[in-house]
Amino acid sequence: MAVKLMQGNDAIGWGAIAAGCRFYAGYPITPSTEVAEILSRELPKVGGKFIQMEDEIASMAAIIGARVGGLKSMTATSGPGFSLMQENIGYAAMTEIPCVVVNVQRLGPSTGQPTAASQGDVMQARWGTHGDHPIIALSPISVRQSFDLTVKAFDMSEKYRTPVILLADEIVGHMREPVELPDFKTIKIFEHKVIESPATYKAFRNTPDGVPPLAPFGVGYRYHITGLFHDEVGFPTQRLDEIDPWLERLNTKLEKHMDDIALFEEDYQAGAKVAFLSYGASARTARHALKLARAQGKKVDMLTLFTIWPFLEKQVEALGERVDRIIVPEMNLGQLAYEVERMVGRKKVKRVVRANGEMVTPQMVLDAMEG
């Protein structure tokens, strides 16, 4: 494909088309609306369906319903809408229905500053719904990666039967870069294969990899799906001997596949005693600071996280053993830094935070090396 100038939100839309997304339901909200606009135009061309729902709660419900019917589905929103979606995100996690939720983060809380950037939903992406549950969140740092991670989001959501949050931000979402997208025909997404007969099919049974295959409605596998605690065929149950094995599978299924889920980039230098750790738009700041620091002859490590949740404990712990100080720039008051501190101890972590809509500057990161 030819090189095109496009913004991150466009790339997300194209990533969805390339990944085989054939249903989008959403509600307009700045700064995510371009995703809906492009999909309202492109989905019918490939036989897909777009609907603008009455709110974000309905949007989230509709994409789950459509995936139950067999269509790969997505919605896109920003902070306030993401808050409204939380109950049904929990439903998708509980019922193990694959879906992709794009959150182009804006400044909050509340209406905040709709056009200002933020990374304030890191913890909401992990713990926004009630109860313990597994979740995957990915965060792109460029326009091209917005495309790639959208494709990955669909692949992971199918493979692991989980909602996947694409934790984008206003800066990457509205930033324009020249990109060359791959040929969509080369993109492969995991497809569920149900080999059991309808009589023996159990949608929530235990399997060696922790992820039972998912049959859509309407093709002969009549079964029950509920947000209640359920047994392996989907019926509500209060029996601990039925609940415990299922709960164990649900809450450990992602851990078993971290080698596939963990997306990151290590740029390490022998002898470095300080590291930058960042993600999303702030990783661009950190990478700029890295260049400046290295130009001055300083040795610095850089760990960029693309997978935010589940948190990359192994990689961050290893980095903590390499260096004395980890500087974590982010556009919130230190949400991911909490996790880094949990792995390496508070004393090793230096937060460089800003939650007023402005980017962290490279100079702020460089200053943190000194203090």
Add this chain to the structure above:
Amino acid sequence: MNDAHIYEAHDLKHDEGQLPPENWFDRSETLQKLRKNKKFPTIWCSGCGIGIVMGALIRAIDHLGLDNDKVALVAGIGCTARMAVYMDFNTLHTTHGRALAFATGLKIARPDMKVIAIMGDGDALAIGGNHFIHTARRNMGITALVVNNTIYGMTGGQYSPTTPLGGRATTAPYGNIEPPFPICDLAIAAGATYVARSTVYHALELDKFLAEAISKDGFSVVEAVSYCHTTFGRLNKLGTATDMMRSLKDNSIAKSALDRLPPEEQAVNTKIVRGKFIDTDRPQYTQVYANLITRVQGGEK
């Protein structure tokens, strides 16, 4: 409609205390729509009307001869919504108030399926009120079955959007001061193409209305008026389940009978009106969208 199968099902309890005949379950085609591997009895209180609505729904689907694989029941949360789990279709028990939004996604993904949303009055009209009117506005090809027992039963008897004025509830200890929603009027105003109401006393009429509603292409609504003797009945001293059932018989009137009354009597009617209030056709959403895809793929800009 042919009611033979209904009487066959009724044959089960013709004599109180008598055990069901051998193989009674297998002998009834209608009962085959119940899930054999689901543990019964149901969660409903003895004497509840919701089971009657479930029977009517099963008989309606059976009467239409629908393939079980092509029927989806999408339920919200509440006593009524628990209905879905007992029936052998594709059943999706969702979150409170959102059945129609889930059903919308499912219907768009599977326009070939009959999608039936099962909700109580609080589910459909309070927390789910916005979805109710927008699903009607779009004329989405879904049947909304609203069981109206005028109370939040599962949580113990709080007032709902259909609790009558003055009715007592655990959260209306001095009587309800909020006027109730007329469900059928709301559905018609919002654009539903089929709207009917009956009660759990008039079970065969419910069968008929449900069969008609499900056979519609567009958005259809059936309000099944029931009662909750456990909460509303107790708080308002309305007696037993039998008393409340009898009250549905005594305090309801067929629309055809009401229409024959002089206008001044019609104006002061306080009885529940049973009947079909609208039966019309307009373009159904998934068909309109299919046409849009054809237009776009044909090169229309």
